[in-house]
Amino acid sequence: MLDIGYSLSPRFPDPPQTDYRQVDTASLRHDLFCGDVYLADTKADREVSTAWGWVPVLDFAWALCDIVERLDRDPRGSRSATPQFAELDFTESADRMIFERRFGWVDVAADWMRSDEPPLTFNHGELRREARDFLQDVIADLTDMHEGLADNPVIWDLQARFPRI
Template identity: 85%
Template sequence: MLDIGYSLSRRFPDPPQTDYRRVGVHDLRHDLFCGDVYLADTKADREVSTAWGWVPVLDFAWALCDIVELLDQDPRGSRSAKPQFAELDFTESTDRMLFERRFGWVDIAADWMPVEEPPITFSHRLLRREARDFLHDLIADLTDMHDGLADNPVIWDLQARFPRMPA
């Protein structure tokens, strides 16, 4: 089972004067909602997580949805034996989260993990569904906390681009 989660940082609060109705893509992706994120294999009790406190969590959710789609470019889909690669780089460091899809499975590892530690692995279909659920749940949490964010057209576009998937 895949669990994707986050925690917001108290060390990097969002500026109180922010007009969330009008904030642009750059600020939404890089300057607001900082904290930490994780992807966990709850069955194996393993995870890939950050512990820095400054990761823009909305950007992470957005980038994760983009990566899942990028890993689905081969027209053979889950029948493809050719590996497909993607990486999520963290802007403020050289650390990267690494994704490799072969057949219908995606291995997820990170630069900061010990070399001998194997990646966590999920089906591409599950990763797509959970990434989109995480994005929508995160947006719901953030719009509850920040007045006006639900009225931001960038958020509307993001939700329309990555709709929830049926179970």
């Protein structure tokens, strides 16, 4: 079973003078809402997580949804034996998460995992559903915490692009 989560960092607070109604895409993706994220296989009791405190949480959720869709471009879908690859680069470091889909399964690994540690493996459909739920939950939490964010057109577009399934 897959669990995706986050925590916001008190070390990198968002500027109090920010007008969240007007914040542009670049700022939403890279400058605000920093913290840590994780993907966990609760059945195997294993996870891939960050512990840096500066990961832009909204950007991670957004990028994860993009990656899941990119992994589904093969018209054969879950019948395809051809591996589909995607990477999630972390802007402030050289670290990345690597996603590989074969058939209906996605392996998730990270540069900072031990080389002898196997990747986490999730069903692609479950990963899609959980990634979208995670994004919608992050948006709901952030709009509760930051006045005006719910009125930002970038957020509206993001919510419409990746609705819950």
